[in-house]
Amino acid sequence: MIRIDVQADDFTVADEYQRLQQASSAAGAIAVFVGLVRDHNLGDRVSQLHLEHYPGMTERAITEFAEMAARRWPLLDITVIHRVGTLRVQDQIVFVGVSSAHRDAAFAACDCLMDYLKSQAPFWKKERWQTDEGAWCERWIEPEEKDRQSLQRWNNESSTDTL
Amino acid sequence: MKVLLFARIRDQIGQASVEVTEGLTIAELRQVLQQQFPEQASLFDSGYALIAVNQALASEETQVLQAQDEVAVLPPMTGG
Numbered sequence: 001m002i003r004i005d006v007q008a009d010d011f012t013v014a015d016e017y018q019r020l021q022q023a024s025s026a027a028g029a030i031a032v033f034v035g036l037v038r039d040h041n042l043g044d045r046v047s048q049l050h051l052e053h054y055p056g057m058t059e060r061a062i063t064e065f066a067e068m069a070a071r072r073w074p075l076l077d078i079t080v081i082h083r084v085g086t087l088r089v090q091d092q093i094v095f096v097g098v099s100s101a102h103r104d105a106a107f108a109a110c111d112c113l114m115d116y117l118k119s120q121a122p123f124w125k126k127e128r129w130q131t132d133e134g135a136w137c138e139r140w141i142e143p144e145e146k147d148r149q150s151l152q153r154w155n156n157e158s159s160t161d162t163l
Numbered sequence: 164m165k166v167l168l169f170a171r172i173r174d175q176i177g178q179a180s181v182e183v184t185e186g187l188t189i190a191e192l193r194q195v196l197q198q199q200f201p202e203q204a205s206l207f208d209s210g211y212a213l214i215a216v217n218q219a220l221a222s223e224e225t226q227v228l229q230a231q232d233e234v235a236v237l238p239p240m241t242g243g
Contacts, residue, residue, distance in 0.1 A: 053242075054169060054237065060218055060219075082242065082243075093243070114243060117242045119242075119243075122240055123243070124170035124171065140170060142239070143240065147243075
């Protein structure tokens with residue numbers, strides 16, 4: 001089963017893990033990734049992150065990608081939770097959890113889904129920080145080449161689906 | 164017809180949507196937006212902005228926009 005949630009609310013990793021654990025008795029492996037807001041970027045002390053999405057398109061695009069992952073690897077259940085709105089340092093941003101009979105597929109699909117979320121899912125991040133003088137600054141984050149390449153590497157391996 | 168703008172593009176243009184005539188291809192839509200906002204023309208370059216039609220990414224030449232389409236201009240994505 002694929003579950004995709006884009007929400008302002010926080011999530012509890014233990015609850016999400018437990019849902020995946022109890023969803024299928026065929027699961028022999030669950031890979032979980034959690035992304036957090038860190039306190040620095042490009043040499044500046046970041047104190048807030050604002051995440052925007054395109055309601056409707058974002059959920060649909062992630063669902064389609066997760067369905068592709070489920071065709072590529074023998075997966076049992078997929079959970080993707082991505083937060084939007086204003087987040088602070090150390091807040092959780094994203095949860096990806098994947099269950100499978102064996103660990104290889106769970107690790108690979110979790111990694112691939114994160115690569116997708118970083119560079120292809122309709123989300124945009126704006127960071128805000130305070131200068132030493134106390135003035136608030138903000139900037140939209142530009143995509144990084146390494147994130148695009150990270151997703152691209154899944155195309156280099158044998159697959160009928162193109163990312 | 165209305166074209167939605169997102170994130171950096173909306174902020175720099177200062178509007179959440181713009182009006183254009185229907186019947187444009189995606190490539191023509193980019194040109195029209197660049198003419199409307201010459202100072203910010205690079206925001207609509209094919210190497211920067213993505214265009215979504217009815218919430219799916221659109222290819223440059225094939226699609227002709229109709230009044231009932233939901234069209235959006237999206238900056239490069241930065242999630243995760």
